Amino acid sequence: MKRVTPTDQSSRAWGHAIALDEASTTPLFAQIAEALAADVRRGVLRPGDAIPGSRTLAEALGVHRNTVLAALRELEKQGWIRSERARGTFVSEALPELRARAPEVSRGDALFDVSRVHPDVATAVPPGSLPLLGGVPDVRLVPTEALARAYRRALRAPRLLGYGDPAGALVLRRALATMLAHTRGLAVEPDDVVVTRGSQMAIDLVARALLRPGDVVAVEALGYRPAWEALRASGATLVPVRVDRHGLDVARLAELAETAPLRAVYVTPHHQYPTTVVLGAPRRLALLELARRKRFAILEDDYDHELHYEGRPILPLASRAPRSVIYVGTLSKVLAPGLRLGWVIAPPPLREAIVAHRTYVDRQGDHVLEHAIAELAEDGELARHTLRMRRIYLARRDSFVSALREIFGDTLRFEVPRGGMALWAQARGVDVDAWAERAAKRGVYVQTARRFTFDRRPRAALRLGFGALDETELRRAIGMLAKAL
Numbered sequence: 001m002k003r004v005t006p007t008d009q010s011s012r013a014w015g016h017a018i019a020l021d022e023a024s025t026t027p028l029f030a031q032i033a034e035a036l037a038a039d040v041r042r043g044v045l046r047p048g049d050a051i052p053g054s055r056t057l058a059e060a061l062g063v064h065r066n067t068v069l070a071a072l073r074e075l076e077k078q079g080w081i082r083s084e085r086a087r088g089t090f091v092s093e094a095l096p097e098l099r100a101r102a103p104e105v106s107r108g109d110a111l112f113d114v115s116r117v118h119p120d121v122a123t124a125v126p127p128g129s130l131p132l133l134g135g136v137p138d139v140r141l142v143p144t145e146a147l148a149r150a151y152r153r154a155l156r157a158p159r160l161l162g163y164g165d166p167a168g169a170l171v172l173r174r175a176l177a178t179m180l181a182h183t184r185g186l187a188v189e190p191d192d193v194v195v196t197r198g199s200q201m202a203i204d205l206v207a208r209a210l211l212r213p214g215d216v217v218a219v220e221a222l223g224y225r226p227a228w229e230a231l232r233a234s235g236a237t238l239v240p241v242r243v244d245r246h247g248l249d250v251a252r253l254a255e256l257a258e259t260a261p262l263r264a265v266y267v268t269p270h271h272q273y274p275t276t277v278v279l280g281a282p283r284r285l286a287l288l289e290l291a292r293r294k295r296f297a298i299l300e301d302d303y304d305h306e307l308h309y310e311g312r313p314i315l316p317l318a319s320r321a322p323r324s325v326i327y328v329g330t331l332s333k334v335l336a337p338g339l340r341l342g343w344v345i346a347p348p349p350l351r352e353a354i355v356a357h358r359t360y361v362d363r364q365g366d367h368v369l370e371h372a373i374a375e376l377a378e379d380g381e382l383a384r385h386t387l388r389m390r391r392i393y394l395a396r397r398d399s400f401v402s403a404l405r406e407i408f409g410d411t412l413r414f415e416v417p418r419g420g421m422a423l424w425a426q427a428r429g430v431d432v433d434a435w436a437e438r439a440a441k442r443g444v445y446v447q448t449a450r451r452f453t454f455d456r457r458p459r460a461a462l463r464l465g466f467g468a469l470d471e472t473e474l475r476r477a478i479g480m481l482a483k484a485l
């Protein structure tokens with residue numbers, strides 16, 4: 001947490017809340033002095049923090065200013081605070097024993113039991129380093145000027161700062177429905193779309209609305225752990241199903257569906273995460289038929305649909321079976337993950353349940369931002385940006401692939417991904433985790449297979465992203481990766 005320093009005016013501006021006891025026999029000035037000293041002892045006020053001016057304090061506490069001045073004099077006499085002419089009053093920095101007594105809560109002390117969580121923190125990449133991470137777009141290329149102008153225009157409508165529709169601003173739902181119809185063959189109306197903060201929230205809301213404790217959900221393994229954890233948090237029991245070079249092994253899923261009543265399957269058919277392969281047409285049909293026959297839901301995560309470079313467009317499963325497929329998408333890859341804009345399309349009455357859960361979690365999204373993005377979609381800026389990024393990522397993919405082949409030869413074996421911002425490489429005769437650690441020391445970050453295995457066991461494979469860096473940076477990163485080998 002950022003602490004207030006003597007140059008920071010915010011602590012003064014906030015005042016300082018103290019509870020006074022009118023019925024006490026202790027004089028008010030002594031109560032104020034004792035309360036401030038206690039706040040220093042507890043770490044609420046820290047050495048160097050500014051104490052609000054006596055006039056502000058007196059007003060806030062409803063006492064005469066002289067009472068506050070008497071309290072401050074007492075504190076200064078005892079060494080808790082010091083005043084500086086023309087600058088104000090500060091908590092003394094000469095209270096060294098306080099630092100040792102910072103409030104401590106040990107793990108066993110809390111009154112409540114926290115259910116098991118499976119930490120999966122995103123790889124922290126220090127500034128200036130070279131991330132070869134899978135899902136990370138080059139946010140330097142976001143049309144921020146156009147976005148800022150659109151945001152400013154949206155902000156001029158103060159009603160957008162009030163409470164709005166939890167399903168998202170109508171203008172954005174309309175723009176997304178148009179985009180989804182034209183680019184993905186989805187026959188959706190604006191009222192079918194629920195805008196979420198990224199697809200992660202969409203997956204979480206689906207889990208809350210659809211799953212009961214003990215429900216069995218099949219997942220791809222290798223797969224996307226943050227989605228698994230959202231499903232688990234709603235009480236689902238996950239069953240891993242293997243993936244191969246054609247994506248999810250649907251025959252295995254069919255065997256599983258014979259032995260366990262499946263509630264849902266979570267899939268990334270367009271570019272399987274993390275292996276990037278496209279789920280083949282026969283398997284798509286088999287999966288849809290299986291879901292219909294066994295009456296389970298398909299949760300389709302189409303996180304980077306726009307970034308497909310080769311072959312004819314592949315339409316989502318949802319375009320064929322809108323009643324059994326719950327469709328999740330995001331602007332995180334094609335635009336920027338920090339905007340937190342995604343969506344979910346689900347058949348009623350699931351959609352209504354999702355909106356209800358959204359209301360409990362977050363009430364609504366950022367309607368100002370949603371209006372701004374809708375404007376970029378309506379005037380064609382979003383489509384132009386998407387085309388531009390597709391061209392750029394394709395060029396980066398090709399130069400990345402040829403540099404990897406040139407430098408690593410047979411050590412890294414991979415198929416050229418038909419879309420996305422990453423490739424999946426098998427490493428021969430290398431301990432990939434040790435390699436990744438050494439590379440990180442040199443400032444290059446890669447993700448190894450254990451991040452994506454269901455049992456967290458290592459495997460000799462890596463996911464290498466080429467989206468976030470330009471071609472010169474990619475060459476530099478590969479060179480450093482080679483040195484770390």
Ligand SMILES: Cc1ncc(COP(=O)(O)O)c(C=O)c1O
Nearest residue numbers: 135198199200224273303330332
């Ligand atoms: C497979 C997959 N699904 C979903 C997401 C989540 O994206 P967001 O929550 O930013 O929309 C990601 C991001 O990396 C992803 O790789």
